Amino acid sequence: MTDTTPLSLHPDRLFPADPETRAIARELYNSVKDLPIVSPHGHTDPSWFASDEPFANPAALFIIPDHYVFRMLYSQGVPLEELGVPRIDGGWTQTDPRKIWHRFAENFHLLRGTPSRMWLDHAFHAILGITERLCPANADRIYDQIDAKLKTDEFRPRALFERFGIELLATTEDPLDDLRHHRAIAASGWKGRVVTAFRPDNVTDPEHPRFREALPELGRITGEDVTTWDGYLAALRNRRRYFIEHGGCTSTDHGHPTAHTENLPQEEAAALFGKIVRGEGDANDAERFRGQMLTEMARMSLDDGLVMQIHPGALRSQNPAVTNVFGEAKGDDWPSRTEYVNALKPLLNAYGNERNLTIILFTLDESNYAREIAPLAGHYPALRIGPAWWFHDSPEGMRRFREQVTETGGFYNTVGFNDDTRAFLSIPSRHDMSRRVDCSFLARLVAEHRLEKDEAFAVAQDLAYNLVRQAYRL
Amino acid sequence: MTDTTPLSLHPDRLFPADPETRAIARELYNSVKDLPIVSPHGHTDPSWFASDEPFANPAALFIIPDHYVFRMLYSQGVPLEELGVPRIDGGWTQTDPRKIWHRFAENFHLLRGTPSRMWLDHAFHAILGITERLCPANADRIYDQIDAKLKTDEFRPRALFERFGIELLATTEDPLDDLRHHRAIAASGWKGRVVTAFRPDNVTDPEHPRFREALPELGRITGEDVTTWDGYLAALRNRRRYFIEHGGCTSTDHGHPTAHTENLPQEEAAALFGKIVRGEGDANDAERFRGQMLTEMARMSLDDGLVMQIHPGALRSQNPAVTNVFGEAKGDDWPSRTEYVNALKPLLNAYGNERNLTIILFTLDESNYAREIAPLAGHYPALRIGPAWWFHDSPEGMRRFREQVTETGGFYNTVGFNDDTRAFLSIPSRHDMSRRVDCSFLARLVAEHRLEKDEAFAVAQDLAYNLVRQAYRL
Amino acid sequence: MTDTTPLSLHPDRLFPADPETRAIARELYNSVKDLPIVSPHGHTDPSWFASDEPFANPAALFIIPDHYVFRMLYSQGVPLEELGVPRIDGGWTQTDPRKIWHRFAENFHLLRGTPSRMWLDHAFHAILGITERLCPANADRIYDQIDAKLKTDEFRPRALFERFGIELLATTEDPLDDLRHHRAIAASGWKGRVVTAFRPDNVTDPEHPRFREALPELGRITGEDVTTWDGYLAALRNRRRYFIEHGGCTSTDHGHPTAHTENLPQEEAAALFGKIVRGEGDANDAERFRGQMLTEMARMSLDDGLVMQIHPGALRSQNPAVTNVFGEAKGDDWPSRTEYVNALKPLLNAYGNERNLTIILFTLDESNYAREIAPLAGHYPALRIGPAWWFHDSPEGMRRFREQVTETGGFYNTVGFNDDTRAFLSIPSRHDMSRRVDCSFLARLVAEHRLEKDEAFAVAQDLAYNLVRQAYRL
Numbered sequence A, B, C: 001m002t003d004t005t006p007l008s009l010h011p012d013r014l015f016p017a018d019p020e021t022r023a024i025a026r027e028l029y030n031s032v033k034d035l036p037i038v039s040p041h042g043h044t045d046p047s048w049f050a051s052d053e054p055f056a057n058p059a060a061l062f063i064i065p066d067h068y069v070f071r072m073l074y075s076q077g078v079p080l081e082e083l084g085v086p087r088i089d090g091g092w093t094q095t096d097p098r099k100i101w102h103r104f105a106e107n108f109h110l111l112r113g114t115p116s117r118m119w120l121d122h123a124f125h126a127i128l129g130i131t132e133r134l135c136p137a138n139a140d141r142i143y144d145q146i147d148a149k150l151k152t153d154e155f156r157p158r159a160l161f162e163r164f165g166i167e168l169l170a171t172t173e174d175p176l177d178d179l180r181h182h183r184a185i186a187a188s189g190w191k192g193r194v195v196t197a198f199r200p201d202n203v204t205d206p207e208h209p210r211f212r213e214a215l216p217e218l219g220r221i222t223g224e225d226v227t228t229w230d231g232y233l234a235a236l237r238n239r240r241r242y243f244i245e246h247g248g249c250t251s252t253d254h255g256h257p258t259a260h261t262e263n264l265p266q267e268e269a270a271a272l273f274g275k276i277v278r279g280e281g282d283a284n285d286a287e288r289f290r291g292q293m294l295t296e297m298a299r300m301s302l303d304d305g306l307v308m309q310i311h312p313g314a315l316r317s318q319n320p321a322v323t324n325v326f327g328e329a330k331g332d333d334w335p336s337r338t339e340y341v342n343a344l345k346p347l348l349n350a351y352g353n354e355r356n357l358t359i360i361l362f363t364l365d366e367s368n369y370a371r372e373i374a375p376l377a378g379h380y381p382a383l384r385i386g387p388a389w390w391f392h393d394s395p396e397g398m399r400r401f402r403e404q405v406t407e408t409g410g411f412y413n414t415v416g417f418n419d420d421t422r423a424f425l426s427i428p429s430r431h432d433m434s435r436r437v438d439c440s441f442l443a444r445l446v447a448e449h450r451l452e453k454d455e456a457f458a459v460a461q462d463l464a465y466n467l468v469r470q471a472y473r474l
Helices: A019-032 A046-051 A058-062 A067-075 A097-106 A115-127 A136-150 A157-163 A180-188 A211-222 A229-247 A266-277 A283-304 A320-326 A345-351 A368-377 A395-409 A424-447 A453-471 B019-032 B046-051 B058-062 B067-075 B097-106 B115-127 B136-150 B157-163 B180-188 B211-222 B229-247 B266-277 B283-304 B320-326 B345-351 B368-377 B395-409 B424-447 B453-471 C019-032 C046-051 C058-062 C067-075 C097-106 C115-127 C136-150 C157-163 C180-188 C211-222 C229-247 C266-277 C283-304 C320-326 C345-351 C368-377 C395-409 C424-447 C453-471
Strands: A037-039 A166-170 A251-254 A307-310 A359-361 A383-385 B037-039 B166-170 B251-254 B307-310 B359-361 B383-385 C037-039 C166-170 C251-254 C307-310 C359-361 C383-385
Touching: A019 A424, A019 A453, A037 A424, A037 A453, A046 A157, A046 A180, A058 A097, A058 A136, A058 A424, A067 A097, A067 A115, A097 A136, A115 A424, A157 A166, A157 A424, A180 A229, A211 A229, A229 A266, A229 A283, A251 A283, A266 A283, A283 A307, A283 A345, A359 A368, A368 A383, A368 A395, A395 A424, A395 B395, A395 C395, A424 A453, B019 B424, B019 B453, B037 B424, B037 B453, B046 B157, B046 B180, B058 B097, B058 B136, B067 B097, B067 B115, B097 B136, B115 B424, B157 B166, B157 B424, B180 B229, B211 B229, B229 B266, B229 B283, B251 B283, B266 B283, B283 B307, B283 B345, B359 B368, B368 B383, B368 B395, B395 B424, B395 C395, B424 B453, C019 C424, C019 C453, C037 C424, C037 C453, C046 C157, C046 C180, C058 C097, C058 C136, C067 C097, C067 C115, C097 C136, C115 C424, C157 C166, C157 C424, C180 C229, C211 C229, C229 C266, C229 C283, C251 C283, C266 C283, C283 C307, C283 C345, C359 C368, C368 C383, C368 C395, C395 C424, C424 C453
Parallel strands: A037 A166, A251 A307, A307 A359, A359 A383, B037 B166, B251 B307, B307 B359, B359 B383, C037 C166, C251 C307, C307 C359, C359 C383
Antiparallel strands: none
16 A cells, blocks of 8 residues: 555544634534435436346446536546446447556546545545555556455445435436336335336426427327327326336426526417427427426326426537547536526426425526525415525535525525435435535534524534425335 | 523523633623624614604514514414515415414424524513513413513614614615605604615616616606616616605615626617517516626716725525515525625726725625635725625624624624614514624634734724725725 | 835735734745746737847836726826827827826826736846836926836846746737747747647637638638638647647636536537528627637537637726727726526537546636636636736735735635736736735634634645646646
């Protein structure tokens, strides 16, 4: 271990440096650190838990699927092929995981100051027992250590799930999914609770790349005539019911380019749908249709109780040179300026005052936290504020979230933490980071005598555990 | 008092935790904490001071009129009727103040981390002598304590005004107001200085809900022909004069949906007015007319010396389910994205360089602080920067204001604090909060050796007292 | 020296107050404080270094050319004439530098809390040896002290350049500049490295106030037919080559009102150019043409290696009452809301994936740091993030930059510091401020155990010295 640097995790990491504030943060954190993890929104693969096969190798676990990691290396000139990202055309990409690992180790410094670095160090040390910081000199040794661990039973998905203290993990599936993995998990007798979330974008967004195939398929599997508005709605209701019954689903999720909503008279909605089915709709029609479908989903939620999540404002697959070669979600997705107060008005006029409906709003445009999201959620009974999302799911991002949301929206219109990840081994670290950042924020309020300590302990429990269960009806 | 928690106000509340910075903040604060309160903009009811009647009961004082409080409870499912908010149609609403108080006490935790909680605790403890934190178990006892106090002479409006150390309090009236309460106060011989501010939105904004009735009424009380442009302007000049002479008015206030201004040739302005008077104007005409009226108001200010306040960007009464039942300003108002640099250009081209004109700009869109407001006010002699407004009139909001405004706009283009409140008992707490947050900001500059201590003392006096008097010409 | 206050610079200035964090900041800072200054972008006058004449007097050095200073005084009612700003029409302006200095001293308090105040104090004390804080009582004495220093050889431009430890200083010239001063410097045998940057706005922006004269002049000096698209492009290539060969140029700079880009087919671009040359283009054509020229410049950069800087979103010379009398860049310039992700798409689709191209993006709209700039630069190999710009080149501004950029963009997609100044004596202070703020940010990461200390030392070196040299190819 000469030439290398020890790796450890400081027990006070992420707490403010001021000793008094840090001591309070530590106390608060100690009261919530061992609470179960509730992960109500994310993108892990349910087949992991259905099959319980070991993870293939360190590169397949940490690099190839993690767009946070490979985007940063790509931005500094490392070709995605050298990081093993598969090409759509089957063309050459690095398949030797050890070589991929070498490239990663050479560029590990690029992640300094990013949350990915903290998530990785946590996974390496706390989960995998690595005691050196990754660098080119020890890349092979660390690869071997991780690889050996991954071959043991304790590092299979189900064992990790249990070790991580996960009480519930939600995956995300589209309406065409048959939920075979969720059903297999249920049938297996394993106690781990892995539920699905209903994400209908491929059948509600006319501009979704798979809308044209997905719509008829929706008709096929539901037996409904999805060329008619009524049949289409019935098919969606049918799948929601299926997701509830066969996937433990408690929520829907809507990833739209904007927060635009509509509440058209049904005849108009039917006419718009007809236009779209006939392929005659333009971009404006697509926007209106997506907006109408948010209101339709809210209406269905009033019947079946599913909690709505709205994730607007991401521009996806924006770099054709990457998307055309490597496919979607390859790090070329980013936020855009997003408007809420006018965009949501039709939906909120219709259902914002419902006490039995929960709509969780997310944003990638932080200028909305204090300006739009907190004021809206501090008024409408149906609205809740989703946690800091995606790029903002980071120490500074989560701090800004609390600083900008709390005073107008309060703590009780927020819904705990979402890890939103496909990187399974980052889940404990992400939840731990969230608890540490929230406890640091609370500690500052206590140290500044803006919140009494006994109340801070109560809020810490709520932010780490209670609110997510209430909001997502778990 | 078993089962309850003591209530006290920590002398260091709102100061940074770092001991050195806190010590400086404390020193600075001690030098300004006893300065008189100058409240140049707000929404208290002048009849309180004219009649000096006692406040009715705790619910009528703290809950029913405070939209910060009832909006948060409403957002978590408490019906406004249960909080005693009166219905327009006279339908049922809770009229037993004690029952309203119970609902409030049950939900008091919802205000954790909000400025309302700090304002309430301050009023309860520092003003009303309550020594327990409000909770369901002590709700009745605290209700009785407050109710008893309110029946005593020391808790009548004028006695409180004097006890609070208020040097001047501005209310806000529209041009049709006859200022009877201000005249009654003046005639009463009481020394308290309660002045009015001239807010003409109901006769300058064609989309104001009362524009159609207000305009002819303006003609009636001024004897001017308000169907002509010249008569209309004369009527406004007349009422400004009346407000100055009978209400001690030194400022106007303009609450527009945007910061749009126009500087049309007079013939064009007259034609636009004609269109609006005839009811032929559309939304675009309304926007242009409001914009033109800001420039007309600036022109009149050059004559009569009234300071202009522009409060743009609030969307008001946005939830029909609330507005239609309970009326305006019931917590369904929020910010929207607001643009200044282009919107203000016509007005600034005309009068931005005037040294005898003061235009105070406010924003609910904090992204403008550093990007637009501070750069504009750091150039134009006529412009000043209003304090953190509404939702941002909070510890974090006021901190962001100073952090984002000071470096480009300086301290001397700001104008002290506005409490902007209709909650009379929150006034001492709000000014105290502002002084604490400003002194904390200054203390950080001193601790980081970015400002000398002697200068920080001078600036603290300016921010707490001198600048507001200068800017509002008091 | 009675009645005056001592002036000194605290060694810990700008470091966080928390003792542990401060100690780390100090250590980090000590490791970079003596590194050479690399100034890759700014607006100093190359004739200073060509002629090496002494600076005329204190007012000519510190007030008359510094729009940060005179804008703040103007905003508080001081006429620009009294600050010696020359009028275009040759009308009266104060020419007695001592009287200008008096006005400055009387209003020196207006700069409290601004970076200008820190830059000035640094220049006064660390460079000029002044030991009293400027005030009306000592204004004459300090004037005399500075004036005497300026007459000595140690305060001539080249001596200061060397004393400041400047390794390289870039000025900014337009394509019509013959670079005589750069050539004179080279011919003089002086070792100081003063290079140019190629800023073609006057020949690429049809709305530039000098476009109409500049375009034919470009044709004249290059011998190309700039009435044709091909001739025009050839002329630009010619001047880029000239700037590289005769001015040591390594970068271009583009100051556009927006970040709009286009990538038109060449025939369409040629047609658009024709329309503009014939004076038939409208505002939309101008916007499209500027956008097209960014893509053309990127294409040329792929050939000749010049690094591109894009500075979008400044609205310039906005106050006619100032511009018409005093000319451009007189403090009436400010940011506007700016959009990047859609605006840059044509350019990024064409060249964003190039590893041999560097495009440095700046913004005056801080809401873009975390929302658009960091996500883009964290993906595209060609993109880098320029430092906090203009109004945001301040302690709070630079802190927000690191806090909002680092987690998504990383440190290695940033490019060190730009002083961007025409105030030569502020250069050491500005670089010192940047190093102190960056080290403070790093110290917080270390104190919060988000970055290991050895890595923080490496990053501090990179931010202060290595990244700027790499990014600007120096």
